[in-house]
Amino acid sequence: MYPIDINELSFAYEQRLILNNIKLQVHDGDFLGIVGPNGSGKTTLVKLILGLLRPMHGEVKLYDQLASNFAQRHRIGYIAQRSASINLGFPATVQEVVAAGLLSRHKLFGPLKKLDRLQVDKTIELVGLSSYRRHLLGNLSGGQQQRVFIARALVCNPDLLIFDEPTVGVDAESVDRFYTLLEELHQCHKKTMVLVSHDIGVITTKVNKVACLNRELYFHGDCHEFISNQEQILEQAYQHSVQVLSHNH
Numbered sequence: 001m002y003p004i005d006i007n008e009l010s011f012a013y014e015q016r017l018i019l020n021n022i023k024l025q026v027h028d029g030d031f032l033g034i035v036g037p038n039g040s041g042k043t044t045l046v047k048l049i050l051g052l053l054r055p056m057h058g059e060v061k062l063y064d065q066l067a068s069n070f071a072q073r074h075r076i077g078y079i080a081q082r083s084a085s086i087n088l089g090f091p092a093t094v095q096e097v098v099a100a101g102l103l104s105r106h107k108l109f110g111p112l113k114k115l116d117r118l119q120v121d122k123t124i125e126l127v128g129l130s131s132y133r134r135h136l137l138g139n140l141s142g143g144q145q146q147r148v149f150i151a152r153a154l155v156c157n158p159d160l161l162i163f164d165e166p167t168v169g170v171d172a173e174s175v176d177r178f179y180t181l182l183e184e185l186h187q188c189h190k191k192t193m194v195l196v197s198h199d200i201g202v203i204t205t206k207v208n209k210v211a212c213l214n215r216e217l218y219f220h221g222d223c224h225e226f227i228s229n230q231e232q233i234l235e236q237a238y239q240h241s242v243q244v245l246s247h248n249h
């Protein structure tokens with residue numbers, strides 16, 4: 001049983017084919033980076049994995065259940081681009097935003113039980129924001145806000161975390177802290193993780209598996225194999241030669 005099992009998946013918006021015959025398995029403990037040019041279907045693939053869209057052909061399974069009927073939502077944590085995430089004028093504290101991740105599990109409102117409160121505080125500590133517990137979300141920096149959203153996704157202790165361009169709009173220093181947190185979640189907390197990013201130079205220093213997408217899957221395999229062949233893979237996938245910027249992360 002795989003956390004994510006995609007077979008013969010095709011998807012079109014109206015008549016436009018966006019994903020063609022994708023086959024991809026994510027194993028327990030993988031940290032998979034999905035790369036591809038603008039408009040290559042990365043977010044569409046994430047929406048299919050989350051069961052928000054239905055395949056035109058083929059299937060997407062999460063832990064052996066069809067993604068569109070997946071009943072154990074608490075096992076999946078999803079973190080989107082920061083700018084798309086929330087109305088920052090909403091007067092909620094860090095604690096309240098993180099606790100909202102538990103409410104969606106319990107489907108109840110009202111004061112948190114003591115155990116839940118402890119879990120909320122423990123998760124806030126994990127993302128390094130203990131001293132900001134009672135601060136309003138809108139008063140935090142972009143990088144801190146993004147860590148709050150990670151805590152909200154983590155508070156149910158999900159097995160699988162999916163990040164879609166999580167560092168867009170986040171300042172450079174926070175991006176470093178953010179990637180350190182991701183590595184910790186993968187290595188110490190043994191989460192299975194999927195990270196969609198434009199930034200091939202950074203992603204290949206963090207993940208252990210890479211998928212290169214542009215409507216079709218041009219590569220899926222170990223990161224070191226991708227790095228050894230990346231010029232050729234990217235030339236095919238991007239249909240022209242691209243220069244990959246290297247980073248010192």
Ligand SMILES: Nc1ncnc2c1ncn2[C@@H]1O[C@H](COP(=O)(O)OP(=O)(O)OP(=O)(O)O)[C@@H](O)[C@H]1O
Binds near residue numbers: 018038042
């Ligand atoms: N709701 C929609 N209706 C019609 N077309 C859409 C819709 N959402 C996305 N598209 C189109 O589908 C294609 C793939 O979009 P998608 O957002 O999946 O790509 P992406 O690889 O995530 O892009 P980016 O890296 O720019 O975020 C794009 O051409 C986009 O314009």
